[in-house]
Every structure is written in structure tokens, then in C-alpha cells.
Amino acid sequence: MSYTALYRKFRPDNFADVKGQDHIVTTLTNQINANRIGHAYLFCGTRGTGKTTVAKILAKAVNCEHPVNGSPCNECEMCKAIQAGTSMNVIEIDAASNNGVDNIREIREEVTYRPTEGKYKVYIIDEVHMLSTGAFNALLKTLEEPPSYVIFILATTEAHKIPITILSRCQRYDFHRISIDTIAARLSELLKVEGVEAEEKAIRYVAKAGDGSMRDALSLLDQCIAFYLGQTLTYDKVLDVLGAVDTEVFSKLLRKVLAGDVTSAIRILEDLIVGGRELSQFVGDFTWYMRNLLLVKTSDNPEEAIDVSSENLKLLKEESEMTDSDTLMRYIRIFSDLSNQIRFATQKRVLVEIALIKLCRPAMETNLDSVLDRIRVLEQKIDEHPVQQVIVQSTGVGEGSAEQPKPAERPPQKAAPEDLQKIVAGWKMIVGQTTAAFKQALLQSVPKYNGETGEPILYVEFQTPLGRLYPDDSEAKKELQSIIEQKLGKSIELHMLVAEDHQQTNLSQITVDQAIRDNIHMDVVIEED
Ligand SMILES: [Zn+2]
DSSP: OOOOOHHHHTOOOSGGGOOSOHHHHHHHHHHHHHTOOOSEEEEEOSTTSSHHHHHHHHHHHHHOSSOBTTBOOSOSHHHHHHHHTOOTTEEEEETTTOOSHHHHHHHHHHTTSOOSSSSOEEEEEETGGGSOHHHHHHHHHHHHSOOTTEEEEEEESOGGGSOHHHHTTSEEEEOOOOOHHHHHHHHHHHHHHHTOOBOHHHHHHHHHHTTTOHHHHHHHHHHHHHHTTTSOBOHHHHIIIIIHHHHHHHHHHHHHHHTTOHHHHHHHHHHHHHTTOOHHHHHHHHHHHHHHHHHHHHOSOHHHHOOOOHHHHHHHHHHHTTSOHHHHHHHHHHHHHHHHHHTTOSOHHHHHHHHHHHHHOGGGOOSHHHHHHHHHHHHHHHHHSOHHHHHHHHHOOOGGGOSOOOTTSOOSSBOOHHHHHHHHHTHHHHHHHSOHHHHHHHHTEEEEBOTTTOOSEEEEEEOSGGGGGSTTOHHHHHHHHHHHHHHHTSBOEEEEEEOGGGSOTTOOOOOHHHHTOTTOBOOOOOOOO
16 A cells, blocks of 8 residues: 655645644735735745745745635646646745855846746745855845746745845745644544544644644654554554654663763664664754753753653653753754755765764864863763873873872972973863863963973963953862862962953953063963873
């Protein structure tokens, strides 16, 4: 028995069947009825909310020979040709893969020719935020003086990335997330047509899992039907197909990633592929899962922020305790980048694998959030092993310092110039051991010393205004000093200062460079550990 995906089979072909976007449908049909059609539309909204569907219906409606109450008749030659994708009047462009100036120039040349049949040439540009700056500029020229027979429909999930010059020339329509009730009602309707029996509770669960996206809900329903073909769809069966998969697998995968276990993470991916999981969807789902974790982690009332069952919320709370927000944000960033790349990629699996490796190995990246993640990994290691041992190994402080001084008493021996050099080289790791806001300030600091005089003084120069809080903070100073002294096994004098640019003008504070005058030995190159 052959099976057509519900999403394709029941894609609405007239405005009446578009669910949950009444505000848009009403405006558009009114425009068509009054023959006041715009030349540039911007459709914004999350995936699966009907942007391209409405764009296609609009393209048919404006060309239809006998429109019915603003909707296309779907009977005339024009409607049929557009429906079949054979009409020259409707041109769909995916900006994700055609984002260059040349692609838009091509359009600009084309629009000079009137349509040979029908009334309007309709250009639907999907993922329009992916256009390059040059392409946007080229598009702008066309939007400024569009021929009367041309309509542009720009669709995007990320409206904030559209230049204001383009926005100001478009009628903007925001597609809402579709409510669970609306999705559930549509699913019941389609199941009846398909002759599939299903429990109300099962349908609602699928609708909920669709998370505001009709397309996602339909594709989830497809999975359930395919799995239990010819049987009544019960709540338990749906849970079997959907519930278990997501929460359990995602939780397992996240734990492996947090542990930096690349092999196991890749193995879980392998299992998913063998299980027939569609990779683009997996990427979206895992991103959403991490987004929920982040909300649970950062929100006082996660119940209100995310729409999951109380059982799932309990699990999410457990998971959120295992990581921190910076790490989650880094993971989410990598996976959202991935979801953009993967849609039209041929080597989807390789892309997902690379992303998983990036998650497991923050050292492969150099931006701030991955540095924070590296610190997390280091802190974890430090928690697991005695501090002295880890530091001695990773920075190669000489054998003489291996004896651990008691934290309370200052080591008798003073630091030598080589010691200062080691501190500078291992600065990142020292900063990683400090706490909270002080750490944030230190992440933007530069350690310096006077290489000529060899005096055992370390100058810490804060590079941001945040650093102003610390030069007079004796507790912070003690914290940093004790970390360094434990590491060296030697005593050191510490001076904290703020870089000139960020000093408050009324303070006559000296800068580091003044302090160590012209013969400064600056070694700010922080080596990899
Ligand atoms: Zn028609």
C-alpha cells in the first residue's frame, strides 16, 4: 500500500483551508476582492505555520480566471498550471541556496517582460533573510519601482535580519504559532478523510508535539500512522512513537555531549539514522529540546514559559541541573546554524556529526561562549582531580613547586621572572578558577609584568568598564592571589588596574603601562594548554 505524506496530500489549496492565520487570510481575500493587490509582501513566522502555502494560494488567486470570494477556483487553466508547478507566472526561489547578487539580477531582467498568460508574475522568495547584502540591494532596486504585473512575496523565519529599506517597501504579515486546539481539529478532520480511527487524547498529544507548527504536527501524525498502519491510533501508541523517542534519546545524547564523549554521541546519531529518523527534523527537535532546557534553567516559572507535560518538565528540571546557561546557549547556536545549513545539504549526516563534535570539543572554536565552555570542562576536571596535580601537569611548573602549601599561609619563597611568565601563559586557567562576576571581568583582562627589573609583581589590567569594581576590592585580590600562589607555590605581589580607556575621569589612577614605565615586558600571547 503506497502512502502519501499527509502534509503533501492535504496542503490547503484555498484560503478557507488555511488554519490559524485568520487575520492574514481575511486581509488578503479583501485585497483580492477589492482588486487592491500589493506589489511586495513579507510573510514572517516560525516554520510550518503556512507562509509558503499562503504564498502559493495568493499566487493562484491573483491569476485565477474565476476567483471565488478571493480564493482561487482551482479549476481554471491558470489555477491548474500553477498547482502543477508548470506555470511561468509563479517563480519560487530559495534564497538559502540562491543568495547572490547574480540570482537577483536575473530576476530584475525577467521582470521587464510581461506575463504571456494570466495577470501577474509572482516571485516567492523563501528564506529571504539569507540573501547577501549585495542581493538585498539589487532586490531593493526592483521593489522601488515594480512593474504593475509583478508581485513579490518574501518569506522568512527571521524578520529581524531583513534590512529596514526592504521592510519599508513590503506589506508585512506575521504568521502566528497555531494553537493546539486548531491543530487538533485539523488533524481529526484529516484522519476522518483518511479513515484512520484515533483517540482524542492521541490526537491532542500529536498536536501538542507539533508545537505550533501544522507541518510538524502532520509529519508526526504521519510517523504514527505509518508505524501502526491500519490500526486505531491510541494515546499509548502515539507515546510509543513520539514521546519515548524525543525525551529519552535527547537526554541520553545531551549527557554524552556534556561528558565530551564523541564516540557515544555519534553512536546515538547512528541509531537514530538506522531507526529512520529524518535528520533535519532531528536537528530542529534537539535544538528545541535544548531551548526548553535553557528556559527551565533561567526562568522562575518554566511552567508558563514552555508547554510540556508536568512529567516532562520534571525531567527537564533534572537535566537543566547538569549544565549551565552559557554552555546551552553555545549548543543552541551551533545547532541553529546547523539547521540552516542542513536543509539543502546532500551530506546531512556528516554535518550533524561535525556539529556533535563541536559540542563535545569546545576547544575547536574560538568565540567567547566556547571559551566559557572550555572553562566549564576545566572546572569539571579540577573538581574531579586534586587542583595542584592538574595545574602542574598542564602548565609544566617545575618540580620544586610540587609541594602543596597550606592555603592559609603565604608561601615564603618569592616568585621569579620565569614564574611570572608561567602565570601569563596559564592566565586562562587561573581566570577559570575565579568566581562569578570577578571571572567575567578577568576574562577581559591582560596580565603584565616588568621583565627587566624582574620584581615579583603581577599587574592585572582590566580591559572593560566592569574592571572598575575590582582594583580596590581586597577580597577579590586575595582570591586571585591565593589561586596564583597555590599554583606557583611561591608568593607574589598583585596589582589590579583598569585600562586607560575605561577609567573614570575623576580618578587619578595610574595605568599599568605608566606603572611599569617604558621597559615593560608584555607577554599577552596566551598559549594553548
Ligand atoms: Zn482558477
